[in-house]
Every structure is written in C-alpha cells, then in structure tokens.
Amino acid sequence: MPVSDSMISGLIDLNRAGEQGLVAQLTGQLRGLIAAGRIAKGCALPSSRRLAGDLGVSRNTVTYAFEQLAAEGYLAASHGRRPVVTFDGGEPIEGTGVATSKARPATPRLSPWASKLKQTDWPMSYQAPLKPLRPGHGDFREFPNEVWARCLRRSAVRAARRELGPVNRARLREALAHYLAASRGVRAAVDQIVILPSAQAALTLIAAVLITPGDEVLVEDPGYPGAAVAFRASGARVTGIGLDRQGMQQMPGMAAPKLIFTTPSHQHPTGRLMSLARRTAFLGSSRPGRTWIVEDDYDGEFHYDSRPVPSLQGLDAHGRVFYVGTFSKAMTSDIRLGYLVVPPALVSTFEIAQRHIGLIASSHIQEALAEFITDGHFLAHLRRMRRLYHLRRDHLVDGLQRHLGEALTVEVPQGGIQLVARLKRGRADQAVVKRLVDAGVEARALSSLALGKPRDHGLLLGFAAWRESEISAAVRTMAACF
Template sequence: MGDILAGLIDIERGSASGETLTRQLYDRLRTAILSGALPPGHRLPSSRECAQQLGLARNTVSTVIDQLAMEGYLDVAQGRRPTVAAAERKALLTGRNIAGKTPKPLGLSRWAERVRKSDWPFVHKGPPQPLATVLADSRLFPHDIWARCLRRAARRAPTGDPAINRASLRTALLRHLAEHRGVRAEARQIIIMPSAQAALELIARVLLDAGDLAWVESPGYGGARAALDAAGASVRGIALDRGGLAFKGRRDHPRLIFVTPSHQHPTGRLMPVSRRQQLLGFANDIGAAIVEDDYDSEFHYDGRPVAALQGLDDNGRVFYVGTFSKSMFSDVRSGYAIVPPDLADLFEKAQRHGSHIVPAPVQDALAEFIDDGHFAAHIRKMTRVYRGRRDHLLQALRAHAGDHLTIEPPAGGMQLLAYLDPERDDRAISARLAEFGVTARALSIHFIPPASAPGLFLGFAAWNEQEIDKAAAIIGQVLRDTATPRGRSSKVSKRPKS
C-alpha cells in the first residue's frame, strides 16, 4: 500500500515554483483522489508511515490529512487509517458529477438571451483601431495635470463622509454646464454615476415598469435600447426626418422618449429649437419623460451651438445625461444625470440601491480639474483639433472613396456618417474592413426594427491625419473591390438644413 502511495506522490524539495512541502502533498494527494488513482474506500497508510515513506515530517502529513478530511475527500476515525471518501459523498462536497448523472444546465433570463444575440456593445478585441467612433484622443490629454489633481484628491480624501455625490463636483459641473450648455438646475439635481450608460439604466429603472412603451431614435444609440430593454420596456424605434425624431401624428403614447438632439447618434443631425419645443409640448400632453443624451455636444464646429433641451424645460420632463469620457478620455469612467428637482432625493436613494458610486477622490479631482480651468481649456484645444480632423477625413474620403459614398458633414461631434448605395451590404463591408485594421460600424444595425439603409459610421476624433489617410485609402480599396459594375458619382453634401 505504501509503495502505491509513494509512486503517486512526487515531492520536489527546493521547488522552483516556491511551493511548500505541505502544499505539494495536498495538491498531489487531492489530484490522486479526484482522478480515481486512489479509489473510494482505499485506505491510506497511517500519518507516521506516510511521513517515513515520503521523507516528510509527520506534522506536515497530519496537516494535509486533516485538511482533506475537512473538505470531504477523506474519512478519518479515531484509531483507524484515513480512507478515501465514497464517490457519492465526495461528489456532493466537491461539486463533481456522480457517475451516470448529467448535470442540469443553468437557466438564463430572457434578457440575458437577448443580450447574447445583441449587436451592442460594439466590442473590438485588442487596442482601438481607426476609425473607431466616440473615442477621444487620449494622446493629447494633459495627463500630468490630471495626475496631480488625483494625487491631491487622494491625500485629502474624507473618511466617514456619507455623501456619494460630492458637493464640490456638483457645483463645478453645474457652473460649467450652465455656461456652455444652457442647463438650468440646482447642484443637488446632479447624480454622479460611473458612466453615462449607468445613468441611462438608473433612469429607466426608476421611471419604467415591465412592458411600458419607450421610444428611441431609429437609427439611434444602441446603449439606450440596451438600458430600456434591461428595465423590461417595450422599445419602439421612431424614424427621423431632417429635424430629428418624427413623432408628429403618432397615436402611440410612450412613458419615456430617448433623444440625442444636439448631435443625433449616428446621423449627426441637429434638432432645431422649433422641434424641441414641439417635443416638450408633446411630452407634457401625454405625461412622458424625455431623456436627453448630450454625449459629445461639447465639440461644435459650424455655426452657434444650440443649448441643451433641458434648458428649455419648465415642467420637469427632461432627464439630462452626460459623460466625461468623451470630453476628457475614455478611461475617465464617470458620467452624470441631471434629474428633475422633485426626484433628486429618490434618484440618490436609487443610486445607493444599485451601488452606482464614483469614488470620492475621483469626484474631487474632477472638481479641481474643472475649477482650475483645465477642463474648459482642454475642450477648446480639442475642438480645434477635432474640427481639423473632421475636415481632413471628409477630404480623404472624397479622394479615395468619393464615387461610393454620400456624406453629411456633421456640425460637431466626434464621428460622421457615410451613406452607401442601397444595394450594398454594410455589414459585410464593415467585416471586410476589420480584416484590414479599419473599424467602420455598419449603419443598418442602428435601426429598430432592422432596416436596409446601408452606411458606415466613422470616427475622426481619436485619429491623426496619417491614421485617417491610411484608413480612408483602405476604405476606398475595399469599396472598389466589392462594388457592382454600375458605379455612381461622388456626392459630399452640405450639412442638412434644420
């Protein structure tokens, strides 16, 4: 019996891995039991015999036997040698299958099954590639200044402060949004969240019950649909016209309407003030909430920027959502929501329920970054940079792929939309471009329900001129290689009139 055990247990003294003798004996003995090399009912040598045969201290062997007995691998009785536990008992204690029984699979929720089949989020393995959208250029961010803000905030971090929404950040952010986006609110209405997506999900959970109707733009932002779907809403896509959401004459009455009025995602269109007033009036008449996602409106290039929809709201209908990850860089995982004043306390309580909490030092660092003028200075700088990159991408696409694309130059934002001929398969083209290291989202997947309008959603903010030129050349080559014999002439349109 001892010879069998000695043949199974190979102890390395001075192991290169640094494993202790106790750990080695435990691992090897447990493996022998689980593999069946030591079958159920097999009696081991006594701890004294085992120690002698393996050249180990008796205390080491006793410790391992006691541990395996406690975990259910061995049966130990006073005055008897340790015995390998019966298969059924061992299976129950270790989570392994009893012979002949098939484990029942875990069940998933209907929501999880929908997530499995969803096209959102758009995940690319590895580093981002040109021309990925909604990405800021982190290479031009003042990381040294931001690091100093973080260090100072960490040193003075409060202890025992129950506030989860720091007054310093609320005050600084409100001052910035009131000046640059025309937001009207009190600081207490600002809820600081780990991301804009988290803010959307919190709003949906607070406002909607399962089965409630929610409108989203079509084409539109996939994250909004995901957040509403997670809340159990019945999500309906509403078509767009030149002024944005085309809701006039509709008879269905939603409880929530999601819009991106400053730079519609993905078309880049601007919702004019007249349409905004109509939307507010419609929401008031039917008792609906409006969620305004102002995701990248810090960057505006042509004409005067239009103030946020929230600033026109006199009846507490608009929930304003924003993020720092677009205006700063993607690793600043912080967003926010501005909620109506009578719901501020409820939202903070709901925020605690979901533990959607941004660490206090990060909030204080953001407050300092804003108060000291670094935030506004960075936005001014990047607005100039991104305007140049937008124009450069337009020129590069005209040069390399103008016969195959129709482009609406956006007045602002971080990406543009290039339309393809109706017969083109934008998903196949997107997949082909990915093979050559170019990220170009297919427009068709942004529609609810799925639509056949093909196009490519292209980001310019995160990419310099050399990267843009290379990507545009690849786009042109792929479009030529996959084109039908019938071509058509280049068309780069002016920004659509609102």
C-alpha cells in the same frame, strides 16, 4: 482510483517560475485531487513537515494550503494532527472553482432581464486594439495624463481627512452643476446630479426605476443600441422612430409613451443636430406627467460650426427630462465616469436605487475629477480637443469626398466625434465593412445600428481619435477596397 497518503507528493507538480504563487498552486492541486476522488474521504494527508520536505517548499506554504482547504470544507485540520479529508466527492464546494467529473453542466435558469440581455446581438464587448477609424472614441493620446495624475495623487493623499459616506461627492456635483449650466444650459440643483461609472449605467438605472414590463419606449432608428438594450431588458416595448434632417422625427399627436430616448445634440449615429425650434416643439408634443424624456448628450462637448443649442433639459419647464452625460468621450473611456441629472420629483428614489444597485463611482476618482474641473484643466482640454477634432473632421470629409466621392455621400456633422458616409450604390454595408476591417480600417455598418429592418446603409467612421496622417492612410486603404 484513490491514492495512499505516501503517493500524494508524487502527484503534485509545482512550477516555481509560474505566475501563480506556490500556496495557490498547492491549494489548487490538492483541491483538484480531493474533488476528483483521487484522495478519498477519511484519508489523512501527510504532515505539513513531511509534505514540505517532499516538495522542497517551506512548511508555511503547506500549512497555508491546508488552512485554506479546511476553510473551504475539504479537510478537517486540528493542531498537531495530520489533516483528514472530509469531502466525499459530491458537487464541488461552491466558490472554489473546481470542476469534477461528477459535476453535470446545468442550464442556468436566468431572470427575464438576463435572458433579454443575452438575446441582443449587441454585446458591448470591448475590442482591442483600437484601429482607425473606429467610431465612438476621442484621442486618448492627447489626454493630459501628468495633470490628471497630480489630481489623483492629491485626492488619494487627502482621503484620510475626507468625510466618509456621500456616494455623490459634493465638490464634483457642484463643479458639474456649474459646467453644465454654463456650457449646456442644464438647470440642476446639486442633489439632482448622480455620479455613475458610465452613461450606460445611467440608462440601466433609469430603466430599473421607471420601466414596468409592457411600457412603450421610443428610441431613434438608427440609434444607440445601448439604450434599446437597457430598456428592452427591463421589459419595455421598444419602438424605433425614423430620422429627418434634424434627428429624431417629430410625431404630431403621438400617443403618450412611457419614455422617449433621444440624442438631440449629435444624433447617434448620424450627428444631426436638433434645432432650438424643433426642441421646443418636441417638448410641446410630449405630455408632462405621462412621458419621461431621456436626453443623452454623450459627446455634446464637441461642436465645431456653431454655438451649441441649449439642452432639452434646460428648456423643459415641467421637470420630465433626464440629462445623461459621460466623460468617456471628453476625457478617456478608461476613466469610467458618467452622470445623470434626475428630474426633481425623482431625486430621493434615485438616491435609494443607486445605493441598492451599487452603481457608485470611486470617491478618489470623483474628488480628483472635481479638482481637474475646478482648476480649469477640463475646459482647457476640451478647447484643445475641439480645435483638433474640428481639423480632423474636415480632413476626413475632404479625403472621403476627394477619393471616394463616387461611392460615398458624406454627411458632415456639426459636432461630435464620428460621421456617417452613405453608400451611393448597393445596400450591402456589412459586406463593405468586412472588407474594410480585413484591410485594417474599422468602420461600422450603419445598418447594424437599425432597430428593425435597416432603412439606411452606410459607414460610421470615427475621426476624433486619429491623427491626420492616420486618417489619410485609412482613406487610401478605403479607396483601394472600393
């Protein structure tokens, strides 16, 4: 039932110790009363002086609340007069976040893209806290935060003197072009390098630019679910290709798909390495002009047993390979920076697409990262982490072989941040993972990374993010679970 203006202050309950400020609380409560029809259209609210007195708040608090509600269309306010309610209890005014009893929940009609994203069972949710041996992470505790903070500070201080505008900062592009040429054999002119908030953003951008619904895309199976999701959501027919000892199997005489997604440096999830000979054959079997290749080098910085094999991108003579990288593994996942090396023929198209989709990384962070790389901190950090992760890989392999050798076959990856241990008996990796997670060891089921019917059952275990003592404790827990 509508209330009279004298009763309004009695319906307001402000919490001075609350997280929300008094203006926001008062605005929200008045809005709720109006939207619910308790304060009816045409009702004049108490004057700001009176309401402030009744509620024991400053007059400014009330005035700001009235101004906000007038701006949202709930009130008509004019100077020297009491504000009058203009909202008649229909649908709440968009953007004010008010649900009224009259608001009916409607089923939103989604685009085909969003509908496909919602169908996936890989939600990319960020789970916290991180528990041993969750795969996919480096050890962020080892990141040189003080050095990084100095780079960030200098970048912020210099901001006023910087040229405004370029979405992909020249200093970072140059630093990356040098680093990628020297360490991964990537051949890229600076304008081919697109700086993005993540590697996943690179996949979404590629899908948006290249995929027409119905196009065929080949991915590794088991593989990185984020890639299959990005291409499927754009309407591609995604087909899984099985693995052999060198990662993605070669398909002699395969038809010409629109795109092939591969992780040749450390196949995700198995860590298998595609040899130079296989890379050359791989490029030879896909048709330039018909098929694009996306090479995802998400953790290629970490190699332990041999020198890294040059990237597919650097070996390709036809300008058809996209090279994708990320700083989430090499630095910290919070840094939210990745990059994409675009084939020369697509540079201007990607420039437009990046601007319009708005996948633009902060200039402050880009400049800070450029300094972090050019001053040698990035390579120093990588060298240190390579040594540390190498020891941790060996420690986990040794622990698993010693304590779980009867239950698991460990695949020792030559690099990367995670490994696969196959179940020797049974094919129920999801049930094993549930038991392990309940006991505090965050393994991932290999079968959950299969595109269709799982071909393999096993555990994906991270080693890079965990100290040797943590790895030992996790292995003991695992042994108790088996």
